[in-house]
Amino acid sequence: MLFFLFRILLILASIPGVIVHELGHQILCHLTGTRVLKVCYFRFGIPAGYVMHEQPSSWWRHMFIALGPFIVNTSVAFALGWLALRGYMPGASVWMAKVLPLWLAVAIAMHAFPSFGDAESFLDAVWSQRAGFFAKLLGTPVALVMFLGAFLGNYGLDLVFGLGIGFFAPWYLLR
Numbered sequence: 001m002l003f004f005l006f007r008i009l010l011i012l013a014s015i016p017g018v019i020v021h022e023l024g025h026q027i028l029c030h031l032t033g034t035r036v037l038k039v040c041y042f043r044f045g046i047p048a049g050y051v052m053h054e055q056p057s058s059w060w061r062h063m064f065i066a067l068g069p070f071i072v073n074t075s076v077a078f079a080l081g082w083l084a085l086r087g088y089m090p091g092a093s094v095w096m097a098k099v100l101p102l103w104l105a106v107a108i109a110m111h112a113f114p115s116f117g118d119a120e121s122f123l124d125a126v127w128s129q130r131a132g133f134f135a136k137l138l139g140t141p142v143a144l145v146m147f148l149g150a151f152l153g154n155y156g157l158d159l160v161f162g163l164g165i166g167f168f169a170p171w172y173l174l175r
Contacts, residue, residue: 010159016104017111017162018048020076021069025051025118028068032061047117059135062125063142066118069111074165077109081170105166110158112165119146 019041029036029051038052056062083089084101091097114122125131126139149157 010110013103014107014110014158014162015042015048017073017108018042020073020108021111021115022049022051024069024072025053025065026068027072028065029053032056032064034061034065047115050117056125059125059128059131059139062122063139066114066122066146067142069114069118073108073112077105077112077162077166078169080105080108081166082174085167085170085174102167105170106159106162107166108162109165110153110162112161113149113153113158114146116147116150119143119150122146 022039022041026036026039034056035054036051037054038050040050042049053065056065080101084098084105087097089097089101091100122139123143126135126143131139
């Protein structure tokens with residue numbers, strides 16, 4: 001029961017990460033030339049957010065769209081953590097200059113992993129008729145790692161990754 005309540009608190013505290021996760025998909029759709037049909041950055045429900053887009057024109061574009069949150073969330077979280085620990089964040093108090101940006105950094109990094117839906121969509125694209133042998137050879141292990149990350153995120157890997165990227169990695173580089 002305590003673990004369940006802790007997970008609920010983590011989910012609520014990491015809502016900014018969901019928003020940036022969906023923004024990551026949308027940014028990579030734009031960069032790959034894939035038209036976005038509908039976006040929901042956050043809602044109370046399953047899924048917590050989504051980006052509906054046209055079918056990408058190649059498997060590698062699909063891979064980049066699926067991995068968009070990992071790229072965007074990790075980069076934004078690390079940058080926020082680094083800026084806060086370096087003292088570059090404006091704020092009249094330590095709460096605004098350090099605590100708020102570090103919380104955002106951890107919350108954003110917690111949602112860097114692709115979701116089950118992202119992994120499933122990517123695996124479907126890799127094993128479609130139009131994807132060749134090379135796509136299957138390279139894409140299948142990537143999809144398996146995506147599934148593993150989504151699964152282990154339910155058991156604390158998301159929090160460990162969030163703390164690692166949003167706080168400990170910037171702190172280690174600045175010491």
